[in-house]
Amino acid sequence: xxxxxxxxxxxxxxxxxxxxxxxxxxxxxxxxxxxxxxxxxxxxxxxxxxxxxxxxxxxxxxxxxxxxxxxxxxxxxxxxxxxxxxxxxxxxxxxxxxxxxxxxxxxxxxxxxxxxxxxxxxxxxxxxxxxxxxxxxxxxxxxxxxxxxxxxxxxxxxxxxxxxxxxxxxxxxxxxxxxxxxxxxxxxxxxxxxxxxx
Amino acid sequence: xxxxxxxxxxxxxxxxxxxxxxxxxxxxxxxxxxxxxxxxxxxxxxxxxxxxxxxxxxxxxxxxxxxxxxxxxxxxxxxxxxxxxxxxxxxxxxxxxxxxxxxxxxxxxxxxxxxxxxxxxxxxxxxxxxxxxxxxxxxxxxxxxxxxxxxxxxxxxxxxxxxxxxxxxxxxxxxxxxxxxxxxxxxxxxxxxxxxxx
Numbered sequence: 008x009x010x011x012x013x014x015x016x017x018x019x020x021x022x023x024x025x026x027x028x029x030x031x032x033x034x035x036x037x038x039x040x041x042x043x044x045x046x047x048x049x050x051x052x053x054x055x056x057x058x059x060x061x062x063x064x065x066x067x068x069x070x071x072x073x074x075x076x077x078x079x080x081x082x083x084x085x086x087x088x089x090x091x092x093x094x095x096x097x098x099x100x101x102x103x104x105x106x107x108x109x110x111x112x113x114x115x116x117x118x119x120x121x122x123x124x125x126x127x128x129x130x131x132x133x134x135x136x137x138x139x140x141x142x143x144x145x146x147x148x149x150x151x152x153x154x155x156x157x158x159x160x161x162x163x164x165x166x167x168x169x170x171x172x173x174x175x176x177x178x179x180x181x182x183x184x185x186x187x188x189x190x191x192x193x194x195x196x197x198x199x200x201x202x203x204x205x
Numbered sequence: 206x207x208x209x210x211x212x213x214x215x216x217x218x219x220x221x222x223x224x225x226x227x228x229x230x231x232x233x234x235x236x237x238x239x240x241x242x243x244x245x246x247x248x249x250x251x252x253x254x255x256x257x258x259x260x261x262x263x264x265x266x267x268x269x270x271x272x273x274x275x276x277x278x279x280x281x282x283x284x285x286x287x288x289x290x291x292x293x294x295x296x297x298x299x300x301x302x303x304x305x306x307x308x309x310x311x312x313x314x315x316x317x318x319x320x321x322x323x324x325x326x327x328x329x330x331x332x333x334x335x336x337x338x339x340x341x342x343x344x345x346x347x348x349x350x351x352x353x354x355x356x357x358x359x360x361x362x363x364x365x366x367x368x369x370x371x372x373x374x375x376x377x378x379x380x381x382x383x384x385x386x387x388x389x390x391x392x393x394x395x396x397x398x399x400x401x402x403x
Contacts (some may be wrong), residue, residue: 033295039321040284042277068267073274073284079240080278086238086271092309097231111290123237 014186015198017044018164024194028166029110030136036163037070037135048185049077052133052161055183056082059158061131063087065124065146067106067117071134074163078133087124089117089149098122102152104145109138109169117145124153137162137184140171147180159183166191167199212384213396215242216362222392226364227308234361235268235333246383247275250331250359253381254280257356259329261285263322263344265304265315269332272361276331285322287315287347296320300350302343307336307367315343322351335360335382338369345378357381364389365397 023031035041052074061082066075067089079086089104090097092115101118108115124130132146143160150157159181165172167187175182190197221229233239250272259280264273265287277284287302288295290313299316306313322328330344341358348355357379363370365385373380388395 031296033318033321038285038288038295038318040274040277040286042274042281042283045274046278069270069286069288070266072267072270076238076240076243076271076274079238080244083240085240087236088238088267090236090267097236098229120231120236123231 013044014048014163017041018186018188019196022196024191024196028169028191030164030166030188030191032164036074040073045073045077046080048074048163049079049081051185052078052131052183053081055161056131056159059131060129061158062127062129063124063131064133065089065119065130065150066133067091067142067146070136071142074135075133078131078161082131084131087119089119089146091115091117102149104148104152106145107139107141109136109141117142117149119149121153124150124155126154128153128155130155130157132157132160134160134162135164137165137172137182138169140169140175143171143175143182161185164188211242212246212361215239216384216386217394220394222389222394226367226389228362228364228386228389230362234272238271243271243275244278246272246361247277247279249383250276250329250381251279253359254329254357257329258327259356260325260327261322261329262331263287263317263328263348264331265289265340265344268334269340272333273331276329276359280329282329285317287317287344289313289315300347302346304343305337305339307334307339315340315347317347319351322348322353324352326351326353328353328355330355330358332358332360333362335363335370335380336367338367338373341369341373341380359383362386 021034103118161183165184165187167189187199189199219232298319301316359381363382363385365387385397387397
């Protein structure tokens, strides 16, 4: 099982703080994937949300897919990932939401074929990063349009100082993050103390 | 272990042939992911390329990531995925290639941080679909720029009638696909007989 400490140490060791509050963790999470570490993160998500009746994991392409698959292998549920933009192999009957990307500075429409999320689904929403919370809100909107139940949301790394996670929590949504950064000023990282996460 | 027959049956049962030679397998591969089935595909890729010294799996976002991660879990190697477009968390020192998307009809620049592919790497290139072979050629170009060795390429579903896979094979590259469709006319699917794939 991953300990929160292992992820925090990895962020401190391999993460790079770039200008504009961008944290680069490309060496293990969202460009190169440390597979053994990813598997441990999947186990920790399964521990946090096991027994809560999750029927499906919902994420958004691209970098949410790896951690969603790792968790889904442990929880033995399917993954659905929302797509950005359009393609020939998409149906017209889609659930859509607008999402602003913090790292790209663009607004994307994300969408899921309506057939893949049903009213009886109990969803766990997963993403790699939580900053302003825009991606999670887009996925919540899609879940709500499908009238599915949202059990909660889980991300690998939350930039707590941007407030997106706490805003969602204050609205009564269970949001877990394997590591929460409360400060990232001048390249110095300070983590939030958490009791739930191991 | 997945049998080629299981994947072929899944394509026949759940796949939809759309106009313009588009095969939609969103129900289990590239929108919704059948996690148990994905795990079996990963095992089959590990069986095909096990013992060939692969040090890293290279894929491209977005729908290549899931199958690359599934194979990487079995082979216990890291995954690197090429990104499309630009973002604030990317470095300037990147290996780039142009790729035309068959399903989207657009040309994308895909790129990988140079630090993640080294000359000593022995790469297995993985993607979900192989049609014209443009994505594989883009990834091969990136591997060649890094002077890495390419052990081979593996895709889940190859549209053999588009010729991309056979062209690469004729150039001496080992290309495996878990299922090869040699015909898809009028919505009727005919698979190629393969000896290597189980």
